[in-house]
Amino acid sequence: GDSVTQMEGPVTLSEEAFLTINCTYTATGYPSLFWYVQYPGEGLQLLLKATKADDKGSNKGFEATYRKETTSFHLEKGSVQVSDSAVYFCALSVFNFNKFYFGSGTKLNVKP
Amino acid sequence: EAGVAQSPRYKIIEKRQSVAFWCNPISGHATLYWYQQILGQGPKLLIQFQNNGVVDDSQLPKDRFSAERLKGVDSTLKIQPAKLEDSAVYLCASSLESSSSYEQYFGPGTRLTVT
Numbered sequence: 123g124d125s126v127t128q129m130e131g132p133v134t135l136s137e138e139a140f141l142t143i144n145c146t147y148t149a150t151g152y153p154s155l156f157w158y159v160q161y162p163g164e165g166l167q168l169l170l171k172a173t174k175a176d177d178k179g180s181n182k183g184f185e186a187t188y189r190k191e192t193t194s195f196h197l198e199k200g201s202v203q204v205s206d207s208a209v210y211f212c213a214l215s216v217f218n219f220n221k222f223y224f225g226s227g228t229k230l231n232v233k234p
Numbered sequence: 235e236a237g238v239a240q241s242p243r244y245k246i247i248e249k250r251q252s253v254a255f256w257c258n259p260i261s262g263h264a265t266l267y268w269y270q271q272i273l274g275q276g277p278k279l280l281i282q283f284q285n286n287g288v289v290d291d292s293q294l295p296k297d298r299f300s301a302e303r304l305k306g307v308d309s310t311l312k313i314q315p316a317k318l319e320d321s322a323v324y325l326c327a328s329s330l331e332s333s334s335s336y337e338q339y340f341g342p343g344t345r346l347t348v349t
Contacts, residue, residue: 126276156337158340164342165238165325165340165342166277166340167340168338168339171337211277213276221282221290223279224277224278225276226274226275227274
């Protein structure tokens with residue numbers, strides 16, 4: 123079945139460090155891929171998305187590239203800030219069925 | 235544009251009691267989702283509506299959970315009777331169909347504590 127696997131956290135980094143959060147997926151069709159972010163006490167917010175292979179989603183300095191050959195959608199940021207501390211969720215949607223599947227989330231802690 | 239609204243934000247009940255959550259999606263969004271997010275886990279889909287019809291409720295514990303979306307707008311999720319393991323955040327989301335992807339917009343959630 124369709125599923126998403128992402129690296130376990132928490133991930134603790136110093137400010138200005140490079141961030142990678144790994145995400146791999148399994149899908150029967152051609153999914154769209156998403157990264158959502160959940161700040162403390164808030165709901166999930168869409169961070170970025172990619173709808174087809176080789177697409178790169180980007181927002182707020184974060185990037186992720188849809189790699190069909192490795193079934194991956196890793197999240198990266200060149201220089202993290204304290205304000206990036208949150209839980210990050212990788213997700214996929216199957217177009218034809220309009221279903222979403224979420225990973226278990228990776229908590230990021232950025233220290234000043 | 236107003237976001238997805240949910241109420242209440244917090245609820246504490248005893249086991250075997252009943253509880254109801256309300257969701258108002260973004261205007262014009264045909265698809266509405268209810269998710270259960272247990273602490274430390276990702277959201278798990280409970281039920282998905284397309285207008286006022288159910289698309290998927292395969293993971294809804296139907297012996298105690300029920301949901302409705304009258305007139306294809308607001309939705310209510312009910313738990314009766316509640317169990318300790320129902321303690322979680324209940325998220326409502328909505329989406330607008332598009333030709334390329336189904337992007338979801340989430341409400342702030344209702345945090346349920348069952349004691």
